[in-house]
Amino acid sequence: MKNAIEIVNLTKSYGDNTVFSGLTLSIPKGKTTCIMAPSGTGKTTLLRILMGLEECDSGSVTGLQDMKKSAVFQEDRLCENLSASANIRLVRRKSVHRQEKKEREEVRKAMEAAGLSGCENQPVRELSGGMRRRVALLRALYAEWDVLFLDEPFKGLDKEMKEKIMEYTKKSCEGKTVLFVTHEEEEALRMGEIYRLGESQ
Amino acid sequence: MTSITADREKKRKIRIWAVVVWLLIWQAVSMWIGQEILLVSPVAVLLRLLELIRTKLFWQSIGFSVMRIVGGFLLAMLLSVIGAGLSSRFRKVQEFLAPAVLAVKAVPVASFVILVLIWVSSENLSVVISFLMVFPILYTNVLDGIKSMDAKLLEMAEVFDIPESVRIRYIYVQQVLPFFRTGCSVGLGLCWKAGIAAEVIGIPDGSIGEQLYEAKVYLNTPDLFAWTVVIIVISLVFERLFLWIVDRLVYRMERME
Numbered sequence: 001m002k003n004a005i006e007i008v009n010l011t012k013s014y015g016d017n018t019v020f021s022g023l024t025l026s027i028p029k030g031k032t033t034c035i036m037a038p039s040g041t042g043k044t045t046l047l048r049i050l051m052g053l054e055e056c057d058s059g060s061v062t063g064l065q066d067m068k069k070s071a072v073f074q075e076d077r078l079c080e081n082l083s084a085s086a087n088i089r090l091v092r093r094k095s096v097h098r099q100e101k102k103e104r105e106e107v108r109k110a111m112e113a114a115g116l117s118g119c120e121n122q123p124v125r126e127l128s129g130g131m132r133r134r135v136a137l138l139r140a141l142y143a144e145w146d147v148l149f150l151d152e153p154f155k156g157l158d159k160e161m162k163e164k165i166m167e168y169t170k171k172s173c174e175g176k177t178v179l180f181v182t183h184e185e186e187e188a189l190r191m192g193e194i195y196r197l198g199e200s201q
Numbered sequence: 202m203t204s205i206t207a208d209r210e211k212k213r214k215i216r217i218w219a220v221v222v223w224l225l226i227w228q229a230v231s232m233w234i235g236q237e238i239l240l241v242s243p244v245a246v247l248l249r250l251l252e253l254i255r256t257k258l259f260w261q262s263i264g265f266s267v268m269r270i271v272g273g274f275l276l277a278m279l280l281s282v283i284g285a286g287l288s289s290r291f292r293k294v295q296e297f298l299a300p301a302v303l304a305v306k307a308v309p310v311a312s313f314v315i316l317v318l319i320w321v322s323s324e325n326l327s328v329v330i331s332f333l334m335v336f337p338i339l340y341t342n343v344l345d346g347i348k349s350m351d352a353k354l355l356e357m358a359e360v361f362d363i364p365e366s367v368r369i370r371y372i373y374v375q376q377v378l379p380f381f382r383t384g385c386s387v388g389l390g391l392c393w394k395a396g397i398a399a400e401v402i403g404i405p406d407g408s409i410g411e412q413l414y415e416a417k418v419y420l421n422t423p424d425l426f427a428w429t430v431v432i433i434v435i436s437l438v439f440e441r442l443f444l445w446i447v448d449r450l451v452y453r454m455e456r457m458e
Contacts, residue, residue, distance in 0.1 A: 149360075
């Protein structure tokens with residue numbers, strides 16, 4: 001396995017609108033890379049291509065083969081009727097009913113750390129925006145992954161909670177490959193190495 | 202704070218005082234007419250019902266009709282879910298089923314009853330009619346549910362590489378269940394109405410339909426009313442019981458017990 005995800009000459013456009021052209025970037029494995037750019041400059045599109053949800057017009061991406069992916073999307077993308085705990089447990093490849101007490105305990109502890117104690121059995125449709133965001137983040141961290149895509153994961157959290165969750169995420173991602181997209185400099189500085197989209201395309 | 206659903210439930214709820222007033226009106230009108238053959242009193246209906254309950258035929262007739270009408274409903278439920286699943290996956294299946302579903306929806310029940318009587322014995326008529334009434338409703342509802350699947354959730358499942366079985370159970374079923382539940386609620390009421398109507402036309406031995414037919418032939422109004430009450434009660438009990446089971450399943454699924 002290569003020690004980096006290589007993006008070479010990547011081009012993507014929607015009709016006449018070119019999102020990025022000739023984008024070349026090397027994402028080191030085992031580290032957190034923060035992609036910073038103003039809104040509407042193709043950060044999410046880049047993540048979608050890397051996640052395999054969209055095709056690029058030209059160029060190549062190597063080093064992602066056989067890597068288990070996990071993500072926090074721009075939207076929470078939770079199953080509204082499932083409980084918070086069930087939403088998190090859903091992403092383990094093992095059947096949810098075969099998950100043992102130990103695994104349930106793991107989820108309970110993670111929820112406690114994220115300030116979601118007591119919400120385990122509550123359907124997510126009843127949770128606030130900030131709580132839902134935290135559930136989405138915990139789900140991504142709980143999955144079995146080799147590479148994690150974070151698309152503005154701390155959006156909608158108040159300052160105090162953001163601090164706490166950022167610290168928790170950073171700790172959970174130590175030594176792992178993370179691609180973090182944001183337009184907030186402070187978040188990027190805290191999380192890892194910064195790459196500014198558009199500067200060296 | 203009360204939710205909108207709870208508010209609606211409250212508005213829809215039948216009040217005991219309203220039922221009592223209607224019963225009193227019924228009693229008064231019946232006394233005013235003074236002829237049981239035209240309008241039997243609620244008291245006479247109740248007394249006749251108490252008499253019927255003690256007979257073996259009463260329970261045999263209920264058993265006969267329940268087995269067939271519910272059987273038709275369950276068969277429709279099973280095949281409509283399979284049909285909708287296949288239709289959502291294969292366009293050709295949907296195209297193939299579309300005219301049949303439309304035809305079944307449009308043809309009057311009475312035409313079906315007479316037509317089906319040519320093909321099957323009157324004994325099994327209510328199974329077929331119950332099936333035909335429920336299938337199009339449930340098929341359309343379940344298919345609509347599948348079609349309205351949240352594409353973003355499917356993308357999420359794709360990225361996390363969630364196994365197909367888990368996707369079906371926790372993503373598809375979760376999204377489709379409200380459509381399925383509504384379909385069941387409508388279908389349950391309809392299968393009883395159409396099933397009994399079919400039995401009245403086909404007159405299978407030992408069915409509720411046969412009892413209703415005999416009440417009509419002998420102008421036995423108390424029996425007619427008593428059996429009607431029985432049909433309403435069975436239909437309501439079955440609907441409540443079935444929806445309760447569906448809701449319990451949803452509850453368990455929501456918590457992944």
